[in-house]
Amino acid sequence: MHETIAYLNNLLQDNDTIVLGLSGGPDSMCLLNIILSLNKKLKIVCAHINHGLRKESLKEQEFITDYCQDKNLILETTTFAKKSNEEDYNEQELREKRYAYFADVINKYQAKYLFTAHHGDDLVETILMRISRGSNLRGYSGFQVKSKKRELTVIKPLIFMTKKEIEKYNQDNNIPYVIDQTNLEDEHTRNRYRHNILPFLKEENKDIHLKYIKYSNELDKYVTYVDKQVQKEINKRYQNKTLNLKGFSKLDNLIQTKIIEYILDDNYYHNLYLVSDKHVNMLLEIINNPKPNIKTNLPDNLLAIKSYNNLLFTKEKLNKEKYKFELQEDNLLPNGRHITKIKDTAKNTNYYIKLNSKELTLPLYIRTREPGDKMIIKNMTSPKKLKDIFIDSKLPQAKRDTLPILVDSDNNIIWLPGIKKSKFAKSNNEIYDIILWYN
Secondary structure (H helix, E strand, O other), X not given: OHHHHHHHHHHOOOOOEEEEEOOOOHHHHHHHHHHHHOOOOOEEEEEEEEOOOOXXXXXXXHHXXXXXXXXXXXXXXXXXXXXXOOOOOOHHHHHHHHHHHHHHHHHHHOOOEEEOOXXXXXXXXXHHXXXXXXXXXXXXXXXXXXXXXXXXXXXXXXHHOOHHHHHHHHHHXXXXXXXXXXXHOOOOHHHHHHHHHHHHHHHHOOOHHHHXXXXXXXXXXXXXXXXXXXXXXXXXXXXXXXXXXXXHHHOOHHHHHXXXXXXXXXXXXXXXXXXXXXXXXXXXXXXXXXXXXXXXXXXXXXXXEEEOOEEEEEOOOOOOOOOEEEOOOEEEOOOOOEEEEOOOOOOOOOOEEEEOHHHOOOOOEEEOOXXXXXXXXXXXXXXXXXXXXXXXXXXXXXXHOXXXXXXXXXXXXXXXXXXXXXXXXXXXXXXXXXXXXXX
């Protein structure tokens, strides 16, 4: 805790305006009260987001409202409604929406910093998760106490504290807070790391988070150096959404990779949430391919077109692209998402489907829609036109032509991933031998 207070005292000056992301949980309430305890004259703006995902959300917002009124603090709140088609936002989309909201609050009050309550245990979990799923050098470094998120300067001063230290601070100082019960469940990946792996590491070293901070800072030094070299090349090579490939193959492979990553990050995806190293390697393959003219699809309707010594990134002409290919174990789709065969899941949303191969004509195919397409929706008896299903689901017109459709070899429509399942879909208590996930 001493490191956190020392850092804050060194960072903050009298009359600074700051924004603090306040969930009402033990971490953000701890951070708020540590800042309030400093001998500083600060203008503190608390920013709360009601994600609308749990029935307790309104009570939590009421708790925060009462607390801020009692402490005479400015409070800004917002509620994230579902998408127009009533889907929930995924984790990456929520993160982007959160920071966009925080940016609005920062601009409204001309604040200097955004404070979030990420702590030392979060850092360990983040690094381990990224090592497990794969990332880039910056991703492997987790997060730093001070960083830039687009135009925001983000401060995470609890990085020096463990969850146990936060709990002790709250107890010693009678700090009230609310508990998100989903943090106690193992359904989410982070919770499984938190409940199963982190305790083992802490048995080996109770201050393991400090080792991970050192690891993170060391990686960040190398990332910063590489960034400078890459930026020099980008400034020379990338203009008007086009990468000049002349001499590109002579660059070190690391620099090539980073150029692609930073172009995608800065211009299209912001922190590579929608793309992985598979997409980067795919672009490097077409760049180094001797064929002069190649194109490939990337997430979010982005198209990369190689033409001799140029690589153009564009979102034009993609909506009319048609495709059909046989289902494999893992299928990268033109919209950047995947349809993947998995072993098991209890989930039953429209992003998953369970099938009995004996009821289908194999192999299965993924294609775009065709004139006259109809499907018998699960629990219905009569076929319904895809056009009407799309209208009912409020699917934007621009996405209808590129939505992946799963069919069997008799052209029976089996699944509209993320939208509807057909009569072939099986429930958990029925017989099935194929499980697919749209991710």
